[in-house]
Amino acid sequence: MSNSTSKNILSGYAYYLAERQLLERQAALNALQEASRNQVSYIEYLVENQLIDESQAASTTSEYFGLPLCDINVFKTDEIPTEFLNIQVVRKKLALPLFRKGGFLYLAVTDPTIEHLYEIKFLTGYDTRLIIVEMSKLQKAMNEFLNTLILSEIGDVGNEGVNVTVDSYKEESGADLAAYDVESAPVVNFVNKVLVDAIEKRASDIHFERYENNFRIRYRQNGILYPINAPPMKLANYLLARIKVMSNLDITEHRVPQDGRFKLILSKNKSVDFRVSICPTLFGEKVVLRILDASQTLQGVDQLGMDEIQLGAFKSSLKHSQGMILVTGPTGSGKTVTLYSALNLLNSSEKNISTVEDPVEIPIEGINQVHVNTKTGLTFAKALRSFLRQDPDIIMVGEIRDLETAEIGIKASQTGHLVLSTVHTNSAPETINRLINMGVAPYNLASSLTIVIAQRLVRILCEDCKQEQKISPETLMKEGFNLDEAERIRLYEAKGCDNCVQGFKGRTGIFEVMPISVELSELIMQGSNTIEIAKQAKNEGILTLRESGLEKVKKGITSLSELNRVFN
Numbered sequence: 001m002s003n004s005t006s007k008n009i010l011s012g013y014a015y016y017l018a019e020r021q022l023l024e025r026q027a028a029l030n031a032l033q034e035a036s037r038n039q040v041s042y043i044e045y046l047v048e049n050q051l052i053d054e055s056q057a058a059s060t061t062s063e064y065f066g067l068p069l070c071d072i073n074v075f076k077t078d079e080i081p082t083e084f085l086n087i088q089v090v091r092k093k094l095a096l097p098l099f100r101k102g103g104f105l106y107l108a109v110t111d112p113t114i115e116h117l118y119e120i121k122f123l124t125g126y127d128t129r130l131i132i133v134e135m136s137k138l139q140k141a142m143n144e145f146l147n148t149l150i151l152s153e154i155g156d157v158g159n160e161g162v163n164v165t166v167d168s169y170k171e172e173s174g175a176d177l178a179a180y181d182v183e184s185a186p187v188v189n190f191v192n193k194v195l196v197d198a199i200e201k202r203a204s205d206i207h208f209e210r211y212e213n214n215f216r217i218r219y220r221q222n223g224i225l226y227p228i229n230a231p232p233m234k235l236a237n238y239l240l241a242r243i244k245v246m247s248n249l250d251i252t253e254h255r256v257p258q259d260g261r262f263k264l265i266l267s268k269n270k271s272v273d274f275r276v277s278i279c280p281t282l283f284g285e286k287v288v289l290r291i292l293d294a295s296q297t298l299q300g301v302d303q304l305g306m307d308e309i310q311l312g313a314f315k316s317s318l319k320h321s322q323g324m325i326l327v328t329g330p331t332g333s334g335k336t337v338t339l340y341s342a343l344n345l346l347n348s349s350e351k352n353i354s355t356v357e358d359p360v361e362i363p364i365e366g367i368n369q370v371h372v373n374t375k376t377g378l379t380f381a382k383a384l385r386s387f388l389r390q391d392p393d394i395i396m397v398g399e400i401r402d403l404e405t406a407e408i409g410i411k412a413s414q415t416g417h418l419v420l421s422t423v424h425t426n427s428a429p430e431t432i433n434r435l436i437n438m439g440v441a442p443y444n445l446a447s448s449l450t451i452v453i454a455q456r457l458v459r460i461l462c463e464d465c466k467q468e469q470k471i472s473p474e475t476l477m478k479e480g481f482n483l484d485e486a487e488r489i490r491l492y493e494a495k496g497c498d499n500c501v502q503g504f505k506g507r508t509g510i511f512e513v514m515p516i517s518v519e520l521s522e523l524i525m526q527g528s529n530t531i532e533i534a535k536q537a538k539n540e541g542i543l544t545l546r547e548s549g550l551e552k553v554k555k556g557i558t559s560l561s562e563l564n565r566v567f568n
Contacts, residue, residue: 014042016064022052041094041111047135054135058110062132065112067146072108072141073135075099084124095144100126102260108141118267121197121483123189136221187238191246195289197228197265202506204291208243210236210284220502223332223458234373236284243287247276253388254281261292294362301341304334305509305553308409310543313451313515318342321393323450328402329424334509335422336361339396342420343367346394354390356383357398372398383396384408388417397421403439410427414447428452428514429533434526446516446524454512454545456566458558461492462500471560479560480550493559508557510549510566514542 010018010025014032023031035045041062046052048307052060062069084090084097084105095117096108105126107117114129120128135318153315162338169416177234194217198206203219215236217236218225231239244251247260265271273292306314317325325342327335347366356379358372370383380397381404386415387395388408401491413419425431431452436442469491476486494503514520514537523533538544545553551562 004386013064015062017052017060020060022056022060025307027051028031028077029476036064041114043111044135048112050391058132058134058525059123061110061112061480065132066131067112067130067278069132070108072096072098072137075108075312081105084120090142093121096138098131103524104129106131108138108492110135110138112487116200118270122266123192123196126463134387182367187235187242188235190235194228196266196290199264199266199293200238200287201501202296206289207290208236208239208287208289210281210286221456222504222507224459224501226501240285240287241277243276243289244278247274249276249278254285259325273362275361292361292362297337297340297362298344298364299337299341301338302342302346304338304511305552306511306513307484307548308542309541310511310513310548313513315345317451317515318346320418321419322413322416324410324419324421325451326421326423326431326449327455328423328428328431329455330426331425333455334507335455338453338509339422340364343394343396346418351393352391353394353396354387354392356380356387356399357395357396380405384412388412390416394420396417399423400435402436406435406438407444410444413450414444416527425454427530427534427536428454428512428542429530432533433530436527442524442527446521449516449521449524451516452514454514455509456545456549457507458510459504459562460492460506460508460550460553461494461556461558462497462503462505464499465503466556466559467495469559478547479564485554489554490556491553491560492556493561504562508552510545510552510563512543512545512548 010029010032012021014028014189018025018028024269031045031049031051032042034293035042038045043057046059047054058069061067065075073298081097083102083499090096094109094114097120098106098108100106103126105120105124106129107120108131109117110133112132115129117128194206197218201219201221203221204223205220207218207220207225209216209218213233215230215233218227219231220226241251244258244260246262247258248262249258249260257280258276258279260276261274262269262276263273273294275290275292277290279288280286298335301314301318304311309404317323319370327338331441343353343355343364347364347368351368352368354368354370356370356372360369360371363369372383373378380399380401383406384395384397385408391411395409396410397405397409397419401430402410409419409421422529423431423434425434429452431454432445432449432478435445437496471491473483474485476489476491477483496503499505516524518534521537525538534544546563546567549558549566553560554564
């Protein structure tokens with residue numbers, strides 16, 4: 001629970017239980033740590049592990065938080081507002097709307113500190129009041145009502161109240177669309193529902209796609225697109241109009257691409273940025289929303305997925321006062337997260353940090369971020385030149401796309417600045433030859449390059465449902481395992497459960513971290529090819545991307561089939 005964050009000192013509700021002598025102090029502390037480790041509510045952990053009776057849990061929760069305690073069975077079933085049963089926090093069986101009264105929505109909960117309760121006010125427009133109930137009774141009531149919910153969570157919200165107003169609305173006319181109230185509750189609620197659900201599911205993108213005979217919405221989760229239940233075809237133009245209004249785009253323009261962004265404020269302490277791209281297609285406009293959630297992007301470098309040696313080399317390179325750090329990989333391989341994690345680590349009041357990006361993904365307090373604008377002539381190269389006149393310590397270039405940008409970046413790295421950037425290549429050794437082929441002089445590259453990091457993202461197997469997989473030693477040896485490993489290793493594959501997406505939960509990076517040693521620097525000076533550089537890297541014990549991925553397969557973090565999917 002949020003009131004008990006310390007690892008060693010009891011506070012909040014846990015302290016209250018210990019003071020009431022309902023739990024020994026050490027037992028209360030152990031339960032607090034285990035609940036945090038398992039990412040479950042403290043109260044839920046206590047009851048499920050029979051450390052406290054659920055009636056005691058309910059009464060002490062009521063007393064401590066000053067909330068009413070009720071028997072959920074006394075409420076009339078016909079008063080329960082079923083239109084709210086599709087909200088994520090309700091579908092997770094954490095809260096149940098009981099009734100509405102005087103502008104308030106009354107919710108039955110076991111734990112008043114559960115996450116995402118603030119979303120109910122955002123999604124419904126009602127202020128909430130909490131009522132404490134016993135856990136088993138809440139679960140029974142939740143099962144009863146959720147089993148009666150026929151329409152899906154998306155389809156239900158999308159259809160609610162729409163048929164009354166949509167039919168009077170001419171889809172063909174942009175002017176009529178502008179005249180229609182795009183702030184109407186059904187349209188607003190549906191869009192808000194889709195956005196909040198995508199955030200809940202940790203999606204990176206939302207796709208709204210119009211075809212001749214259907215309308216499709218998909219979430220990109222763990223790098224894969226999954227369709228969700230979409231609204232009727234006739235709602236497509238209204239949803240597009242709503243997104244354009246939120247993004248301050250031209251609602252009447254349908255012939256040219258448009259780009260924008262908006263911020264979704266969920267609470268005082270929680271907001272998420274969305275980047276919007278609209279492109280005309282054969283049967284209408286396609287909308288793609290990129291979710292820019294700073295809480296997901298600004299993670300520590302320790303959480304990227306590097307092993308101990310790789311992480312040590314990366315952190316060591318970040319301590320240099322000058323030089324060039326390059327991160328490479330295809331689009332969607334996590335390069336931006338790696339760079340932002342590095343900048344977050346370097347960010348301090350003693351450093352002047354400037355970035356030039358296309359586009360700026362996440363605003364970071366204390367860093368000067370510039371958005372490339374080719375229409376006005378603001379390119380990577382021009383921004384870099386400007387940075388060098390502004391007394392920088394650290395410069396981040398979103399991507400090296402041409403010789404001019406590469407040469408300015410290298411010059412900056414040779415004159416007392418730490419430069420971070422990305423290049424699109426398949427491996428760390430290939431990056432060297434890509435820059436030389438671009439026109440960079442080998443001796444300049446050899447004297448400036450500090451480290452090259454290639455990376456990919458693989459999906460993480462769900463710990464709740466992953467199952468052991470039997471593969472013959474012969475097959476495993478062909479995949480890259482040695483004989484000893486092939487005979488004794490335990491591999492796992494995805495199965496799928498209610499707590500994951502098709503057997504996977506989140507993603508992690510696999511890396512090829514290549515510090516530029518004296519020997520590698522000499523090879524670069526000589527203009528050596530990719531094979532020669534890769535051979536020297538292997539001699540220095542640097543894992544290739546494939547080898548790094550196999551290490552995660554050995555540890556049961558991901559599956560062999562997932563690794564092959566990424567590389568194939």
